Amino acid sequence: xxxxxxxxxxxxxxxxxxxxxxxxxxxxxxxxxxxxxxxxxxxxxxxxxxxxxxxxxxxxxxxxxxxxxxxxxxxxxxxxxxxxxxxxxxxxxxxxxxxxxxxxxxxxxxxxxxxxxxxxxxxxxxxxxxxxxxxxxxxxxxxxxxxxxxxxxxxxxxxxxxxxxxxxxxxxxxxxxxxxxxxxxxxxxxxxxxxxxxxxxxxxxxxxxxxxxxxxxxxxxxxxxxxxxxxxxxxxxxxxxxxxxx
Numbered sequence: 484x485x486x487x488x489x490x491x492x493x494x495x496x497x498x499x500x501x502x503x504x505x506x507x508x509x510x511x512x513x514x515x516x517x518x519x520x521x522x523x524x525x526x527x528x529x530x531x532x533x534x535x536x537x538x539x540x541x542x543x544x545x546x547x548x549x550x551x552x553x554x555x556x557x558x559x560x561x562x563x564x565x566x567x568x569x570x571x572x573x574x575x576x577x578x579x580x581x582x583x584x585x586x587x588x589x590x591x592x593x594x595x596x597x598x599x600x601x602x603x604x605x606x607x608x609x610x611x612x613x614x615x616x617x618x619x620x621x622x623x624x625x626x627x628x629x630x631x632x633x634x635x636x637x638x639x640x641x642x643x644x645x646x647x648x649x650x651x652x653x654x655x656x657x658x659x660x661x662x663x664x665x666x667x668x669x670x671x672x673x674x675x676x677x678x679x680x681x682x683x684x685x686x687x688x689x690x691x692x693x694x695x696x697x698x699x700x701x702x703x704x705x706x707x708x709x710x711x712x713x714x715x716x717x718x719x720x721x722x723x724x725x726x727x728x729x
Contacts, residue, residue, distance in 0.1 A: 491700055491701070491702060492702075493698055493701075494698070494699045494701055495697070495698055496568050496569060496697040496699060497697075498693045498695035499566075499568060499569075499693065499694040499697075500692075500693045500695075501562045501692045501693070502536040502691055503517070503537050503538035503688075503690050503691060504517045504519065504535070504536040505562060506560050506562055507561045507562065507563050507676070510561040511558070511560040512558065512559055513541075513557050513558025513681075514543045514557065514558050515539060515541065515542065516542055516543075517535075517536070517537070517539075518535050518536070518537045518538075519535035519536065536690070537584075537688055537690050539686060539687070539688045539689075540558055540560055540615075540681045540685075540686060540687040540688075540689065541555035541681040541684070541685050542555045542686055543556070555681070555683065555684060555686060557681050557684075558680065559678055559680040560678065560680075561678040562677045562678075562692055563674050563675075563676055563677075564674060564675050564677060564694060565673070565674055566666075566669060566670075566672055566673060566674055567673065569666060569699065570670070571701060572699040572700055572702070573700040574663055574666050574667040574670070574698075574700075575698040575699065576663055576696055576698040577661075577662050577665075577694055577695075577696065577697045578658075578659040578661060578662065578694070578696045579624070579658060579659060579660040579677075579694055580659040580660075580692070580694075580695055581617075581658055581679075581689060582689070582691040582692070582693070583656075583689060583690055588655065589633070589654050589655040589656060589657065589688070590629070590653045590654045590657055590687040591629070591651040591652065591685070591686055591687070592613045592684050592685045592686065593651060593684065594651065594652050595650075596613060596652075596684045596685075597612070597613050597630070597653075600612050600613045600682075601630075611626075611628065612628045612629060613628070613629040613652070613684070614626055614627060614628050614629060614681075614685070615627050615629075615680065615681045615682065616679070617660075617677070617678070617679050618677070618679075618680075619662070619675055619676070619677055620669075620675050621676075621678075624660060624662070624665075625660065627657065629652050629654075632651070632652055633651050634654075634655055653685075659695075662694065
């Protein structure tokens with residue numbers, strides 16, 4: 484039964500946003516690079532990617548004098564999200580969105596690497612396909628297996644000979660994820676930690692990660708409640724006045 488003294492109000496909270504470069508260096512390790520840290524013009528990534536705050540997971544920081552980049556050996560990178568905006572009330576909606584600005588970008592590996600991993604899986608030489616995993620406070624949100632050609636890619640028969648290195652498996656877009664229940668469980672906490680891990684030779688260029696579309700249901704006193712309070716105060720004042728005049 485509805486409480487006549489309480490109204491429920493929906494409040495839309497601003498997104499909590501982290502740039503790709505806003506990582507916790509203390510907890511991040513392995514092969515990754517932030518664009519603003521690239522110093523040499525020989526590094527093609529400096530020209531392919533435009534946002535200085537972009538992070539590329541899985542790619543080596545090591546570059547040769549001729550501009551060749553070593554294959555990435557995987558990484559784990561962490562971001563810390565402040566939860567001070569989300570206090571009180573009931574979380575009705577919250578989504579986690581991992582954003583890449585480029586059309587031909589996202590979570591990927593080469594076709595060769597993806598298929599080699601599947602053959603190794605079949606031969607019981609590894610326990611899963613090429614992958615990336617997402618965790619919040621060490622609890623798994625998703626492990627993404629890279630099993631299919633990227634949507635933005637040409638089909639194999641349309642690729643000219645000699646361009647096999649451009650054939651990628653993966654996903655141009657990942658998510659958004661419904662994290663309503665997770666954020667609700669974290670109420671009262673000051674922050675949460677989001678980590679992404681990539682397998683060897685798996686890459687993911689990330690511009691921004693946000694918790695967005697946040698809606699909180701809050702309770703507030705209804706107009707009926709304040710009418711009752713007003714009437715009660717008026718009665719008290721009237722009673723006091725009668726006593727003083729009596």
